[in-house]
Amino acid sequence: MKTRLLWWLACLGQRMSIAQIDRAGDGLGRLFWLVLRSRRRLATKAIQEHLGLGEAESKALAYESFQQNCRSFLELLYVPKLDKAFLEERCTINRPDIIAAISKLERPIVLVSGHIGAWEFCSTIVREILGITRVTGIARKPKSEAMHVVMMRLRERPCISVIPHRNAARQVLRRLKNNEAAGFVVDHNTSSRESIFLPFLGEVAAVNKGPAILAVGAKALVLPLFLFREPGGRYRIHVEDPLDTTTIPGDREQQVQAVTEFYNEAVERQVRQHPEQWFWMHKRWKTKPDAETEPDSQATSMAE
Numbered sequence: 001m002k003t004r005l006l007w008w009l010a011c012l013g014q015r016m017s018i019a020q021i022d023r024a025g026d027g028l029g030r031l032f033w034l035v036l037r038s039r040r041r042l043a044t045k046a047i048q049e050h051l052g053l054g055e056a057e058s059k060a061l062a063y064e065s066f067q068q069n070c071r072s073f074l075e076l077l078y079v080p081k082l083d084k085a086f087l088e089e090r091c092t093i094n095r096p097d098i099i100a101a102i103s104k105l106e107r108p109i110v111l112v113s114g115h116i117g118a119w120e121f122c123s124t125i126v127r128e129i130l131g132i133t134r135v136t137g138i139a140r141k142p143k144s145e146a147m148h149v150v151m152m153r154l155r156e157r158p159c160i161s162v163i164p165h166r167n168a169a170r171q172v173l174r175r176l177k178n179n180e181a182a183g184f185v186v187d188h189n190t191s192s193r194e195s196i197f198l199p200f201l202g203e204v205a206a207v208n209k210g211p212a213i214l215a216v217g218a219k220a221l222v223l224p225l226f227l228f229r230e231p232g233g234r235y236r237i238h239v240e241d242p243l244d245t246t247t248i249p250g251d252r253e254q255q256v257q258a259v260t261e262f263y264n265e266a267v268e269r270q271v272r273q274h275p276e277q278w279f280w281m282h283k284r285w286k287t288k289p290d291a292e293t294e295p296d297s298q299a300t301s302m303a304e
């Protein structure tokens with residue numbers, strides 16, 4: 001019953017244009033800002049501590065972050081309508097040379113991004129812009145089974161599949177070794193057993209090493225990819241130079257460490273460049289090196 005109701009609401013939401021989704025996201029962000037007081041305080045404090053801003057400026061930035069991230073969640077409704085024409089009309093690419101070079105390769109690719117900008121659109125970018133025929137997104141499963149079912153329906157498309165992160169390693173590795181692509185959102189809090197602890201915005205954070213393990217095992221390229229909103233309903237595709245795991249010296253543990261550091265630093269750079277578009281209300285630094293802490297059940301994927 002809950003699944004049918006949520007799907008009915010999602011179908012209604014899919015009738016919105018991208019401009020309507022932006023306006024609805026701004027309104028939802030204002031509502032959450034008023035209602036979610038603890039998350040509002042968490043986001044403001046995190047900005048103060050990690051960007052070194054004053055209280056008033058941090059509060060204003062946190063408010064904008066609420067609006068931007070509510071847009072991100074509602075953009076999931078638009079994913080089934082995304083196509084190459086939409087991307088070509090509305091998107092610019094910061095490094096078309098990287099896109100051109102990657103699109104000619106027959107290599108496994110591990111794509112890494114964060115909860116920043118229009119992350120729900122990233123898998124479609126990979127398929128349409130990079131020309132990769134099969135993309136797998138790895139997602140954290142939300143607590144609500146009904147929400148999980150609806151989100152999977154919206155995210156999955158021909159040639160784009162989404163699988164829960166638990167017990168996904170073998171399946172993803174097999175697909176990577178078949179020269180496919182797999183996408184990960186790598187800036188969520190995770191358990192200490194799944195992590196390497198690294199500095200992130202000036203404080204040690206648990207960084208998921210799973211994508212690095214898979215990238216090294218598949219001898220993959222690791223490509224940071226982000227999609228940022230710009231004025232006038234436009235977007236900018238931002239890619240960085242990929243890391244070729246076959247060129248990393250050292251043993252397997254050292255290679256995994258290097259890859260984890262690589263994508264952690266890539267996300268940090270973009271958060272510093274676009275702090276208003278990052279998910280500050282997330283408990284990013286919850287897991288500590290000296291204590292096991294249950295991570296937030298935030299659903300994350302690049303098939304988003």
